Amino acid sequence: MIRKVRPLFFLLVVVGLILSACTPAATQAPSEPGQPQVTVEKVIETQLVEVEKLITPTPGPVEGTILVDGSSTVAPITQAVAEEFAKVYPQVRVPVGISGTGGGFKKFCNGETDISDASRPIKPSEVELCQKNGIEYIELPVAFDGLAVMVNPANNFASCLTVEELKKIWEPAAEGVITNWSQVREGFPNQPLTLYGAGTDSGTYDYFTAAIVGKEGASRGDFLPSEDDNVLVQGIAGDTNALGFFGLAYYEENTDKLKLVAIDNGDGNCVLPDITTVSQGTYQPLSRPLFIYVNRARVDEKDEISLFIDFYLKNAGELSREVGYIPLTDEIYQLAQKRYDNRVTGSVFEGQGSTIGVSLADLLSKE
Amino acid sequence: MSTLTALKDVTFERNLSFRKLKGKIFEILAFFAILLGIAMLLTLLVDVFLDGLPWLSTRLFTEFPSRFPEKAGLRSALQGSIWLMFLTALMAIPVGVGAGIYLEEFAPQNRITRFIEINVANLAGVPSIIYGLLGLGLFVRQLGLGRTLIAGAMTMALLVLPIIIVTTREAIRAVPNSIRQAALAIGATDWEVSRDHVLVYSAPAILTGVILAMSRAIGETAPLITIGALTYIAFDPKGPFDIFTVLPIQIFNWVSLPQPAFHGLAAAGIIILLIVLLSMNALAIWLRNRLTIHW
Structure with a gap:
C-alpha cells in the first residue's frame, strides 16, 4: 500500500513546500523586478548627474591603493564614495573591508590600513594601541545615523x-x-x-x-x-x-x-x-555621528589619500543620503575639511569613546 | 508429532505478521527521513531561485559591485574565487597527494605513523575559522604576506589538505596488493611501483577527492574574512600578491544591506555559486564513473 501512496505523498509535500516558499516571495515580487525599478533608475540617473556636478577636481595620472576597513555601518558610504572616486581617478584603487568599528581600529592602529571607518569615536584602549605603535590619526565626521x-x-x-x-x-x-x-x-x-x-x-x-x-x-x-x-x-x-x-x-x-x-x-x-x-540634533540621545579616521603619516606618503579625503568630504552629504544615512550640515563638512587641511590629529572626543548629546559643530569649531 | 508441527506453525504465523509490521514501520520512518532532507533542500532551492532569477544576468559577470543594485556585479568576486581556487589547488594537491602516498606506501607501521594518521583525520574536523586564525597569525602577519590572494590560498590549502590526504590514502588502499607484488616481482623499485602502478590506478579516485576538497574551499567564507579578505573591490586582481574578495563574501555583504534589491542580487550570486559547486561535483562523479578501474 505504501508503495502506491508514496509518489503521491512525495508530490504533495513538495508542492506544499513550493507553495509556502512562494507566498512571501510573491508579495515582494512586484517591488523588485517590475515597474518601480524603472523609476528607481531614473532617480539614480538624476542623482548621478548631481554627483558629477559636485565633483570639481582635475583628474591626473595618480596611482595607488588606499586601504579602508572598519565599521559595516559606515562601509556603504565609503563604498559609494569609492565608486564615484574611481570614475575620476581610475588608477587609484580603494578597497573597503568590514571588520566592524573595533576590528577596524585594531588593524588601523597596527598600521595595516590607511583609513578606518568608525560608527563611534575612538575608545581609550584603542587610543593607547595607536599610541604604542606610533600611529597618529585625523578624525573626520562624515554623516549622521x-x-x-x-x-x-x-x-x-x-x-x-x-x-x-x-x-x-x-x-x-x-x-x-x-x-x-x-x-x-x-x-x-x-x-x-x-x-x-x-x-x-x-x-x-x-x-x-x-x-x-x-x-x-x-x-x-x-x-x-x-x-x-x-x-x-x-x-x-x-x-x-x-x-x-x-x-x-x-x-x-x-x-x-x-x-x-x-x-x-x-x-x-x-x-x-x-x-x-x-x-538638527533634536532626536536625542540616539542620533550619532559616523566617522572616518585617517592615518596621519600615510597622508604625506600617499598623495592619493588627500585627493580621496577632499572628494569624500565634498560628496559625503549627497552620497550618504543615497545609501540611507543623514548628511551633516554644510558647516560641519567645512569644519571637517579645515581640520583635515590643518592636519589636526587626535579625537575631539578626547578618546572617551561614545559621547552623547554634544554638538559636532561646537566641538570642531573649538579647535 | 503432527500436532506439534501444527502448534509451531500457529506461533510462527502470528510472529511473522508482527515482524512484517515492524518492517513496514521502519520503512515508513526511513522514508520520512529521506523526505525531510530532500524537502528542505528543495525549499531552499526554490526560495533562492524565486528571489534570484530576476537578477540573474550576464551583467553579474562583467560589472564590479556598486551601490546601485541594477548596476552591481560579481566581477571582482568571481575573479578572486578563480584565482584562489587555482592557487589553492597548486599548493594543496602536490603536498596532499604526496603525504597520502608516503603514509600508505612508504611509512613504517609504528607509533609515530599512527599518531600522524590520527591527527590528520582529526584535522579534517577542525572548524574552518581556526584555520583562518592560523592564516592571520602565520601568513598575513608573521610571514608578512598581508591580506593577499597568496595568504588566502595558503590558508585554504591548509584547510583542504586533510581531506585530500584522507581521500588519497583511501584511493591507494583500494589498489590490490597483487599489483604491487607483481611489479616488485619483476624487479620494479618501490618508487617505480608507486609511480607507474599505484598512482595510475588510484588517480580517478584521488581526482574525485581533490575536486570535492576544492568545492569545499570555494564555499568557505569565515577563514577568508578572518585573514582580512575585503568586501568592496572595484578592480581586477593583478596577481597572487594582490588584495582580493571572493563570491561568498560578496554574497554575505549584499545580504546584510538594508535594500531588498540587494537581497535579490545575493540570491543570484548564490545561484551562480551553486552552479559552480554542482558542476564541480558532477565532474567528480563523471570522472569516477568513467575512469574507475574495476578489479
Whole structure:
C-alpha cells in the first residue's frame, strides 16, 4: 500500500513546500523586478548627474591603493564614495573591508590600513594601541545615523518611550527582572517582553548602551543579539512582544513590517527620527555621528589619500543620503575639511569613546 | 508429532505478521527521513531561485559591485574565487597527494605513523575559522604576506589538505596488493611501483577527492574574512600578491544591506555559486564513473 501512496505523498509535500516558499516571495515580487525599478533608475540617473556636478577636481595620472576597513555601518558610504572616486581617478584603487568599528581600529592602529571607518569615536584602549605603535590619526565626521527603536506593528500601546523607560528595560539590573510590558509603564498590557539588539561587537551596541544605560557596553545579557540587522528586522516583524534597536536605514526599507517608537528625552516631547530631527540634533540621545579616521603619516606618503579625503568630504552629504544615512550640515563638512587641511590629529572626543548629546559643530569649531 | 508441527506453525504465523509490521514501520520512518532532507533542500532551492532569477544576468559577470543594485556585479568576486581556487589547488594537491602516498606506501607501521594518521583525520574536523586564525597569525602577519590572494590560498590549502590526504590514502588502499607484488616481482623499485602502478590506478579516485576538497574551499567564507579578505573591490586582481574578495563574501555583504534589491542580487550570486559547486561535483562523479578501474 505504501508503495502506491508514496509518489503521491512525495508530490504533495513538495508542492506544499513550493507553495509556502512562494507566498512571501510573491508579495515582494512586484517591488523588485517590475515597474518601480524603472523609476528607481531614473532617480539614480538624476542623482548621478548631481554627483558629477559636485565633483570639481582635475583628474591626473595618480596611482595607488588606499586601504579602508572598519565599521559595516559606515562601509556603504565609503563604498559609494569609492565608486564615484574611481570614475575620476581610475588608477587609484580603494578597497573597503568590514571588520566592524573595533576590528577596524585594531588593524588601523597596527598600521595595516590607511583609513578606518568608525560608527563611534575612538575608545581609550584603542587610543593607547595607536599610541604604542606610533600611529597618529585625523578624525573626520562624515554623516549622521539615527538609531531607531522599533516594535511590532501589532503593538498599539508603545508609540513613545522615555529614555528612563528604555534604561529600565536595557540596564544590566533588568536581566531576568523586566520581562513583561506591564513592568515598563503603568497601563501597558500584561504581555511578555522580548528584546532584540545589535551584536555586542558593533559600534551600534556601544553607542546605544552609552546613550540609554549611561555606560558603554553595559546592558542586560538576555536579549537576542545579531550583527546582521536584517535578522533583527525579521525577528521584530514576527514577534508581537518585540522591542529592538538598529540603524534607521534598515527601518526605512521595512516600514511596512515595523513600527517606529518616538523617544522622549525627559522633556515631555516625543520625537521620531527623520532627516530633520537627526541632523538638527533634536532626536536625542540616539542620533550619532559616523566617522572616518585617517592615518596621519600615510597622508604625506600617499598623495592619493588627500585627493580621496577632499572628494569624500565634498560628496559625503549627497552620497550618504543615497545609501540611507543623514548628511551633516554644510558647516560641519567645512569644519571637517579645515581640520583635515590643518592636519589636526587626535579625537575631539578626547578618546572617551561614545559621547552623547554634544554638538559636532561646537566641538570642531573649538579647535 | 503432527500436532506439534501444527502448534509451531500457529506461533510462527502470528510472529511473522508482527515482524512484517515492524518492517513496514521502519520503512515508513526511513522514508520520512529521506523526505525531510530532500524537502528542505528543495525549499531552499526554490526560495533562492524565486528571489534570484530576476537578477540573474550576464551583467553579474562583467560589472564590479556598486551601490546601485541594477548596476552591481560579481566581477571582482568571481575573479578572486578563480584565482584562489587555482592557487589553492597548486599548493594543496602536490603536498596532499604526496603525504597520502608516503603514509600508505612508504611509512613504517609504528607509533609515530599512527599518531600522524590520527591527527590528520582529526584535522579534517577542525572548524574552518581556526584555520583562518592560523592564516592571520602565520601568513598575513608573521610571514608578512598581508591580506593577499597568496595568504588566502595558503590558508585554504591548509584547510583542504586533510581531506585530500584522507581521500588519497583511501584511493591507494583500494589498489590490490597483487599489483604491487607483481611489479616488485619483476624487479620494479618501490618508487617505480608507486609511480607507474599505484598512482595510475588510484588517480580517478584521488581526482574525485581533490575536486570535492576544492568545492569545499570555494564555499568557505569565515577563514577568508578572518585573514582580512575585503568586501568592496572595484578592480581586477593583478596577481597572487594582490588584495582580493571572493563570491561568498560578496554574497554575505549584499545580504546584510538594508535594500531588498540587494537581497535579490545575493540570491543570484548564490545561484551562480551553486552552479559552480554542482558542476564541480558532477565532474567528480563523471570522472569516477568513467575512469574507475574495476578489479
